[in-house]
Amino acid sequence: MLRLVELTKTYPTGDQALKAVNLEVPAGQVLALIGPSGAGKSTLIRCINRLVEPTSGKVYLGDVELTTLGSSALRRERRRMGMIFQEYALVERLTVMENVLSGRLGYVGFWRSFLRKFPQADIDEAFRLLDRVGLLDMADKRADELSGGQRQRVGICRALIQDPALLLVDEPTASLDPKTSRQIMRLICELCEERGLAAIINIHDVALAQIFVQRVIGLRFGAIEFDGKPDELTPEVLTTIYGEEDWEQTIEEVDEEELDEAAP
Amino acid sequence: MAIISLSDGRKTWRRFTPSQQVTRWFAYLVAVAVFVWCWNRISEATTWFFVWDAPRIAGDILSRATPPRWSYIDKLWWPIWDTINIATLGTIAALFMAVPVAFMAARNTTPSRLFIRPIALLIIVATRSINSLIWALLLIAIIGPGVFAGIVAIAIRSIGFCAKLLYEAIEEIDHSQVEAITATGGSRWQVMAYGIVPQIMPAFAGIAVFRWDINIRESTVLGLVGAGGIGLQLSSSLNVLAWPQVTLILLVILVAVVVGEWVSAKVRGAII
Numbered sequence: 001m002l003r004l005v006e007l008t009k010t011y012p013t014g015d016q017a018l019k020a021v022n023l024e025v026p027a028g029q030v031l032a033l034i035g036p037s038g039a040g041k042s043t044l045i046r047c048i049n050r051l052v053e054p055t056s057g058k059v060y061l062g063d064v065e066l067t068t069l070g071s072s073a074l075r076r077e078r079r080r081m082g083m084i085f086q087e088y089a090l091v092e093r094l095t096v097m098e099n100v101l102s103g104r105l106g107y108v109g110f111w112r113s114f115l116r117k118f119p120q121a122d123i124d125e126a127f128r129l130l131d132r133v134g135l136l137d138m139a140d141k142r143a144d145e146l147s148g149g150q151r152q153r154v155g156i157c158r159a160l161i162q163d164p165a166l167l168l169v170d171e172p173t174a175s176l177d178p179k180t181s182r183q184i185m186r187l188i189c190e191l192c193e194e195r196g197l198a199a200i201i202n203i204h205d206v207a208l209a210q211i212f213v214q215r216v217i218g219l220r221f222g223a224i225e226f227d228g229k230p231d232e233l234t235p236e237v238l239t240t241i242y243g244e245e246d247w248e249q250t251i252e253e254v255d256e257e258e259l260d261e262a263a264p
Numbered sequence: 265m266a267i268i269s270l271s272d273g274r275k276t277w278r279r280f281t282p283s284q285q286v287t288r289w290f291a292y293l294v295a296v297a298v299f300v301w302c303w304n305r306i307s308e309a310t311t312w313f314f315v316w317d318a319p320r321i322a323g324d325i326l327s328r329a330t331p332p333r334w335s336y337i338d339k340l341w342w343p344i345w346d347t348i349n350i351a352t353l354g355t356i357a358a359l360f361m362a363v364p365v366a367f368m369a370a371r372n373t374t375p376s377r378l379f380i381r382p383i384a385l386l387i388i389v390a391t392r393s394i395n396s397l398i399w400a401l402l403l404i405a406i407i408g409p410g411v412f413a414g415i416v417a418i419a420i421r422s423i424g425f426c427a428k429l430l431y432e433a434i435e436e437i438d439h440s441q442v443e444a445i446t447a448t449g450g451s452r453w454q455v456m457a458y459g460i461v462p463q464i465m466p467a468f469a470g471i472a473v474f475r476w477d478i479n480i481r482e483s484t485v486l487g488l489v490g491a492g493g494i495g496l497q498l499s500s501s502l503n504v505l506a507w508p509q510v511t512l513i514l515l516v517i518l519v520a521v522v523v524g525e526w527v528s529a530k531v532r533g534a535i536i
Binding site: 051076077078079082087091093094104106110114158162168 | 438447459
């Protein structure tokens with residue numbers, strides 16, 4: 001469904017953030033992208049929807065090649081890729097409803113969106129999504145009145161109302177406490193399953209990734225070092241991705257957490 | 265910063281090293297010497313008779329100027345209304361022109377850093393650097409005396425001020441919100457309306473009332489050169505030495521400025 005071919009990004013400063021990355025994501029697969037800070041995780045997902053322009057290589061979303069599209073064709077394809085951000089990136093001074101509806105901007109003309117005259121079908125869908133994430137009575141609150149977890153739920157609604165085929169998720173839990181982090185990760189993965197969405201989730205928390213995803217990609221210095229199932233992440237693998245450290249602790253902890261998870 | 269070893273091996277810390285200390289004292293000495301020399305020069309160039317006489321003259325004018333000629337207020341209603349209108353319409357016109365200039369000047373929204381941004385910055389500098397009285401003098405020559413010249417003078421003078429503050433606000437926005445709106449597939453204008461405008465709204469409202477507040481003060485003097493408003497009455501009263509009228513005009517201006525300040529404080533409080 002998504003295919004990256006020799007995707008390369010070199011910043012003007014000369015930093016090579018991505019070194020000819022090849023990756024194929026089948027429809028409906030939820031994938032975690034792990035790796036140390038500066039490994040190119042954010043750059044990778046931003047090169048897919050071209051918030052960052054790749055230097056060379058190709059990105060196929062379905063049959064469409066994205067890197068050569070003109071601006072209006074690119075906007076049409078961006079509608080099929082929902083994005084969720086680390087610091088939520090909600091428009092703080094707009095209401096929750098306006099933030100959710102902003103996910104429809106690619107479908108609605110300028111004046112309709114400017115005057116907030118969204119089609120009733122979009123508004124119905126916004127209410128359905130807010131209900132699904134448990135924020136129905138927050139619809140009229142301003143985004144900056146919400147807590148971190150609530151804001152990320154709004155961010156999820158904004159991405160889903162685009163009716164995407166793919167979710168690009170950039171550190172969704174990095175600003176959240178451990179409990180909320182789990183809830184948000186579970187929510188994202190459940191929603192992907194319900195809707196058959198593929199997702200690429202950048203995440204620092206290896207343990208959390210192992211609990212929820214089907215596939216893990218390890219990125220180091222802009223190149224893929226590991227591609228496999230979550231339970232194949234051994235201390236040796238983590239050492240090749242992150243460098244030398246005592247990894248036993250991390251992995252043991254995961255096993256216990258998985259048991260907790262299975263118990264109820 | 266100086267870390268000094270004492271004879272017994274311990275270390276001590278002082279803010280300045282001894283040589284920095286000496287340099288600083290010398291600089292103070294020079295400053296005092298310059299001040300004394302300047303004082304003497306000014307003193308030589310002053311006709312002290314006029315200065316000693318000043319309190320008496322001031323007292324004389326004060327006694328002539330009080331009480332204010334209250335009946336003159338009937339002739340001031342129109343001019344003060346004009347003055348407020350000059351300030352308000354001038355500010356509104358300035359804002360209309362300042363918004364596009366600000367977007368063209370801000371590094372993150374300008375269509376071209378090489379060509380359009382320098383032009384926008386030039387507009388900002390050029391309109392800001394010339395006082396509104398001088399703009400009014402120029403405009404009276406071009407479009408004739410009257411309220412309209414005053415409005416245009418205030419508007420031109422305010423473009424640079426508003427555009428400068430606004431473009432600084434645009435440059436300080438949170439980029440991730442813009443990214444998020446771009447990622448939904450929104451067009452350039454939609455990104456502006458959803459990603460940027462909500463973030464700069466408080467700054468915009470603050471700038472608008474702040475400039476309006478300043479413009480009320482500026483428009484009171486425009487009449488001095490014939491550009492309409494209460495300044496016209498002020499200058500004619502001064503010319504015929506009608507001090508009680510001058511007092512009343514100054515009181516009216518004071519009230520207008522205080523009211524303007526109160527309104528702008530209220531508006532700013534309500535928005536932020």
